[in-house]
Amino acid sequence: MAAQAAAAAQAAAAAQAAAAQAAxxxxxxxxxxxxxxxxxHFRTSSPPKIRLCVHCLQAVFPFKPPQRIExxxxxxxxxxxxxxxxxxxxxxxxxxxxxxxxxxxxxxEDVKFxxxxxxxxxxxxxxxxxxxxxxxxxxxxxxxxxPYWHCRLLxxxxxxxxxxKDLVSACDLLGVGAEYARxxxxxxxxxxxxxxxxxxxxxxxxxxxxxxxxxxxxxxVENWQGNPIQKESLRVFFLVLQVTHYxxxxxxxSVKPCLKQLQQCIQTISTLHDDEILPSNPADLFHWLxxxxxxxxVYLVTVMHSMQAGYLEKAQKYTDKALMQLEKxxxxxxxxxxxxxxxxxxxxxxxxxxxxxxxxxxxQEISQVCQLCQQSPRLFSNHAxxxxxxLGLYCxxxxxxxxxxxxxxxxxxxxxxxxxxxxxxxxxxxxYIREGNRHQExxxxxxx
Numbered sequence: 168m169a170a171q172a173a174a175a176a177q178a179a180a181a182a183q184a185a186a187a188q189a190a191x192x193x194x195x196x197x198x199x200x201x202x203x204x205x206x207x208h209f210r211t212s213s214p215p216k217i218r219l220c221v222h223c224l225q226a227v228f229p230f231k232p233p234q235r236i237e238x239x240x241x242x243x244x245x246x247x248x249x250x251x252x253x254x255x256x257x258x259x260x261x262x263x264x265x266x267x268x269x270x271x272x273x274x275x276e277d278v279k280f281x282x283x284x285x286x287x288x289x290x291x292x293x294x295x296x297x298x299x300x301x302x303x304x305x306x307x308x309x310x311x312x313x314p315y316w317h318c319r320l321l322x323x324x325x326x327x328x329x330x331x332k333d334l335v336s337a338c339d340l341l342g343v344g345a346e347y348a349r350x351x352x353x354x355x356x357x358x359x360x361x362x363x364x365x366x367x368x369x370x371x372x373x374x375x376x377x378x379x380x381x382x383x384x385x386x387x388v389e390n391w392q393g394n395p396i397q398k399e400s401l402r403v404f405f406l407v408l409q410v411t412h413y414x415x416x417x418x419x420x421s422v423k424p425c426l427k428q429l430q431q432c433i434q435t436i437s438t439l440h441d442d443e444i445l446p447s448n449p450a451d452l453f454h455w456l457x458x459x460x461x462x463x464x465v466y467l468v469t470v471m472h473s474m475q476a477g478y479l480e481k482a483q484k485y486t487d488k489a490l491m492q493l494e495k496x497x498x499x500x501x502x503x504x505x506x507x508x509x510x511x512x513x514x515x516x517x518x519x520x521x522x523x524x525x526x527x528x529x530x531q532e533i534s535q536v537c538q539l540c541q542q543s544p545r546l547f548s549n550h551a552x553x554x555x556x557x558l559g560l561y562c563x564x565x566x567x568x569x570x571x572x573x574x575x576x577x578x579x580x581x582x583x584x585x586x587x588x589x590x591x592x593x594x595x596x597x598x599y600i601r602e603g604n605r606h607q608e609x610x611x612x613x614x615x
Contacts, residue, residue, distance in 0.1 A: 199236055202226055210247065217251045234272055241265035242282050249289055259293075262286040266302075270309075280306055280316040284323060291327060299327060314351045314450035318344055318360075322453075325363070330545075334367045341367070353450035355397060358387045362404045362455075369411055372585070377412055381405070394446065399436045400455045403465070406432060410468050419476050426472055433458075433465045456504075459496055463489050463508050470515050479519050486516040503543065510539050510550055517557050526564050533557055552582035556591055563598065571598050 206223035209216040224247070227240045245262035248254050262282055269279035283306035290299035303324040310317040321344040328337035345360035361384050368377045388401045406429040413422045436458045446452060456464070466489035473482035493509050513536050520529035536554055540547035559574030575595040582588055599605035 238265050238268040276313045315452050334371050338367050351450050353448050354391045355451045365408050396439050403432050403461050422472050552578045
């Protein structure tokens with residue numbers, strides 16, 4: 168009886184301790200959820216009250232929370248500071264702590280890899296690319312059992328190499344991603360990796376490698392059965408590359424069937440409703456571009472074709488449509504790709520204006536390109552040579568040869584693109600010829 172009483176007493180004490188522990192956990196959860204709720208309320212207020220949101224999240228730490236809550240809070244603070252403030256130092260500190268702590272916690276992939284992804288973005292923004300690369304490589308190495316994050320991190324590192332103009336490394340990573348996607352049974356994401364690789368091969372002018380790759384992509388896209396919007400977006404990506412491939416090869420007449428299919432695809436996509444059902448394979452959780460962006464892109468490749476084919480009126484018509492749509496989109500969306508589309512469209516229409524003799528309009532549009540490039544250092548870096556070339560062409564059109572020479576010379580210094588270089592050299596040689604007594608410069612520039 169005594170033993171039974173002792174056992175009963177022990178059981179009662181254990182139950183009491185468990186109840187106290189549960190009450191403590193419930194209390195801990197309640198204060199955490201309350202602070203989290205307040206933080207989210209302030210973040211989503213109109214206008215957002217970011218300072219108060221940050222205060223609520225910082226209030227979590229004095230409670231000495233468990234590691235999971237601590238790591239997640241550091242991630243949330245880092246994300247809020249990164250996206251809504253200019254305090255990059257504090258954002259970096261919180262993201263580094265989230266990444267460090269989350270690596271010690273099993274089954275905590277979302278926090279771990281989101282912290283790595285955001286932290287590498289921040290490093291790149293601070294021009295610390297040498298810190299971003301090893302971080303992404305380590306995250307890729309330990310994410311192989313998490314298909315979504317493994318693919319996403321591969322895309323991110325490939326993009327980083329692309330921005331550094333290291334297209335060989337970027338292509339290698341996209342090839343690794345395509346093979347991984349095949350192994351985990353995601354033909355959709357395999358196609359995305361391969362199409363992205365095809366895009367880089369086009370940028371490198373490796374046209375012989377592009378053709379078999381596009382053939383393979385075409386087969387994958389046609390055979391894949393899945394979400395209709397995802398399938399059509401793959402088809403748009405494929406057809407955009409095919410049109411670009413033909414234009415790069417100078418096969419303007421071959422473009423027409425592909426361009427017609429592309430325009431039909433974009434019409435189909437515009438009638439489809441976004442399906443909220445998530446794919447069963449986590450590796451399929453990607454989307455190439457929003458359909459509104461795809462629509463602008465189709466206008467852009469149509470303008471490119473019209474310019475090469477000499478249909479200048481058609482080029483102006485589609486440029487006007489695209490620019491109107493871009494203005495509407497930019498009121499709600501600050502995606503950098505929209506500014507890139509806008510600059511490329513303006514570059515084409517400026518050429519068109521100069522050919523048709525609308526010099527004043529061309530100058531106004533050159534000014535627009537300058538303003539857009541001033542808003543983004545990366546955009547200016549990518550388009551500086553084209554901008555100086557357009558200014559040089561404008562100077563030629565108004566017979567200011569000294570200024571034209573200065574602009575073309577600057578453009579030559581800024582570009583390593585073979586076709587643009589040849590175009591600038593041709594125009595610079597024509598300036599020397601028109602000025603007379605510049606035979607030596609003509610010869611020198613031809614053999615530069």
